[in-house]
Amino acid sequence: MVQKDGEKAAGSDVATTTPRDVSIGTAVVPSGAFENPGLLPHRPRxxxxxxxxxxxxxxxxxxxxxxxxxxxxxxxxxxxxxxxxxxxxxxxxxxxxxxxxxxxxxxxxxxxxxxxxxxxxMKGGEWTEPRHPTRGREETRAAAVEVFKLGNEESxxxxxxxxxxxxxxxxxxxxxxxxxxxxxxAPAADPVALLRTTLWDKNVRLTRDPSGTPIKASDVTIGSVFHVIPENLEDAEHKLEEKAKAAVLLMRLKPEDLHISPERSDWNYQGIVAYSKICTHVGCPVALAEQHTHHLLCPCHQSQFDISHEAKVIFGPAKRALPQLPITVDSQGYLVARSDFHEPVGPSFWERS
CATH class of the missing domain: 1.20.58 (Methane Monooxygenase Hydroxylase; Chain G, domain 1)
Structure with a gap:
């Protein structure tokens, strides 16, 4: 006898659902549960x-x-x-x-x-899985353990x-x-120490990226922006990594528009300032400049920095200003660095670590 949908098997506390319009076969079904509901016969392999x-x-x-x-x-x-x-x-x-x-x-x-x-x-054949309440009786739970044992044996x-x-x-x-x-x-050395030092050093010339042409102070007009790399980049062992740390934006403002602290009074040259190009949020390149507002914009997460106020954060998720590169000119009028950055470049979590 084939059970109807939703009927309970004799002696069982669970309801089962059986397929319709399936010819009766000789498939193996759990003994004592119910008669074959119409499963096709198992074909041995x-x-x-x-x-x-x-x-x-x-x-x-x-x-x-x-x-x-x-x-x-x-x-x-x-x-x-x-x-x-x-x-x-x-x-x-x-x-x-x-x-x-x-x-x-x-x-x-x-x-x-x-x-x-x-x-x-693994053991083949069709099996019918009866539905049961969320928590069965202890006999049912014990039977579940037996199912796992049986599965181990069959596999x-x-x-x-x-x-x-x-x-x-x-x-x-x-x-x-x-x-x-x-x-x-993982870096072989301390990542904080690596980000505290770049290729910039005293008397290293500022050059255009990517041509490597040295920049004279007279070349930088008010409102212009230069993408800058250190002159000694070609001598670096790991050029890409060093360039990523040392990339700089060079701009010129009117000297009276610069609001700088006394300790940075000699870090610019006649209104020409240089700041790290690496955003202090997650390290994206800060490459967009607004000439009239003197703002730098990071295109990744919209952090904005005010060039006229030491590149301090005025909007966005960045938590600290862009590191400033102290600059001056050499005897030939070329822009050179006074020293390396005075703080780590890149995301601010390096500084806090």
């Missing part, structure tokens, strides 16, 4: 009938998991053997290629192995040691490439 085929399938699954281990280790080795060289795009392409191939193959092998395991080795996870151990090994090794990459992001 080759692994169900032949122990040799079953063992072969088990070896294939284990082989895929072991291949995942090898691929993960390959990604780690490739990341070390093919490092990224600053300024060399070929090294970037090779690093990304081999690293991506290794990680992709490792994850793909785990996925294929799991699917092959489920389709060929073979407990007794198929090759599959179990190779899967555990693949899952343990697969995060290694990410661990190596993230660890490599």
């Amino acid at each position: 080759a692994t169900d009938l032949d122990p040799k085929t079953e063992k072969t399938a088990e070896r294939r699954v284990g082989g895929l998991f072991l291949f995942s281990v090898v691929a993960s280790l390959f990604a780690v080795v490739a990341y070390v053997i093919f490092p990224i060289v600053p300024g060399d795009m070929d090294s970037v392409r090779l690093n990304n290629l081999f690293l991506g191939v290794g990680i992709s193959l490792a994850l793909l092998a785990i996925g294929l192995g799991s699917i092959y395991w489920a389709k060929n080795l 073979g996870f407990g007794r198929r040691t090759l599959i179990r151990n190779s899967l555990i090994g693949a899952l343990v090794v697969s995060p290694l490439p990410a661990v190596v990459m993230f660890r490599d992001l």
